[in-house]
Amino acid sequence: MPPDLDPTHAPAIAASRLSKIYGRGNTRVVALDEVSLTVDRGEVVALLGPSGAGKSTLLTAVGLINPPTAGQIAIGGVPVMDGDRALVDVRAFRRERLGFVFQKANLIPFLTAVQNVQIALEINDQPSRPARRRALQLLDYLGVADRADHLPAMLSGGQQQRVAVARALANRPSLILADEPTAALDSRRGRQVMELFRQVAHEQGAGVLVVTHDHRALDVFDRTVEMEDGKLRPASPPTQTPAPSPTLHGNQNES
Numbered sequence: 001m002p003p004d005l006d007p008t009h010a011p012a013i014a015a016s017r018l019s020k021i022y023g024r025g026n027t028r029v030v031a032l033d034e035v036s037l038t039v040d041r042g043e044v045v046a047l048l049g050p051s052g053a054g055k056s057t058l059l060t061a062v063g064l065i066n067p068p069t070a071g072q073i074a075i076g077g078v079p080v081m082d083g084d085r086a087l088v089d090v091r092a093f094r095r096e097r098l099g100f101v102f103q104k105a106n107l108i109p110f111l112t113a114v115q116n117v118q119i120a121l122e123i124n125d126q127p128s129r130p131a132r133r134r135a136l137q138l139l140d141y142l143g144v145a146d147r148a149d150h151l152p153a154m155l156s157g158g159q160q161q162r163v164a165v166a167r168a169l170a171n172r173p174s175l176i177l178a179d180e181p182t183a184a185l186d187s188r189r190g191r192q193v194m195e196l197f198r199q200v201a202h203e204q205g206a207g208v209l210v211v212t213h214d215h216r217a218l219d220v221f222d223r224t225v226e227m228e229d230g231k232l233r234p235a236s237p238p239t240q241t242p243a244p245s246p247t248l249h250g251n252q253n254e255s
């Protein structure tokens, strides 16, 4: 299927027959075996599956971090990978259009919490004052505003992770990829993060793909897909409609 040329309607992710082979000879591992996946704009999709199934490999391929061996990827209608060949400037594309949350927060250790979020905006040429304002709003929404001027080492694992989520959302990415983002959070905070993703998807029209093991929060997702042995299983039935989540703008002031 050719990518939709209208960028406002093209899916957030259109991945077609992705394969990834690690190693060679007797260390050869087929981590992705012709995986095809579409995530629409405004859609929040959970990616489930046992350890070693290929979830992180799929996420990092779609996130332009770890090129597939074969297959095609289009993001927001833009063809970005053909096999292991990049069709765009991947660093600029990642910086401007993608938001990542990994299992570990990976914050810059010598920057404060707010600076860690701010830098994601400044690197995209946002002036520093509005960048700081937006960074503080996001930290506030995530319940870590009181730690804005703390260095990562002074934050708990859960607080660091919430700063990492704020950083991933800072540029209003059109695609958010998260790999077990709530592993370091208690179930209430974990659910809040999932609900925030859902809200960003529904309000900003972003596509969201989240690897998760937390079955208690699956009702937040529009859809779940499951991987095993490098293959996607047929889609499970849609989960029940979740309760409305609080709005992102509810507790923020512009000035």
Ligand SMILES: Nc1ncnc2c1ncn2[C@@H]1O[C@H](COP(=O)(O)OP(=O)(O)O)[C@@H](O)[C@H]1O
Pocket (backbone or CB within 6 Å): 022, 023, 029, 030, 031, 049, 050, 051, 052, 053, 054, 055, 056, 057, 058
């Ligand atoms: N850099 C790598 N080199 C070799 N094999 C790898 C590498 N990364 C992942 N694998 C293998 O690929 C398979 C899928 O791994 P991964 O995508 O991390 O799975 P998941 O995230 O579902 O646990 C596993 O068998 C894993 O051991």
Ligand SMILES: [Mg+2]
Pocket (backbone or CB within 6 Å): 055, 056, 057, 179
């Ligand atoms: Mg993984």
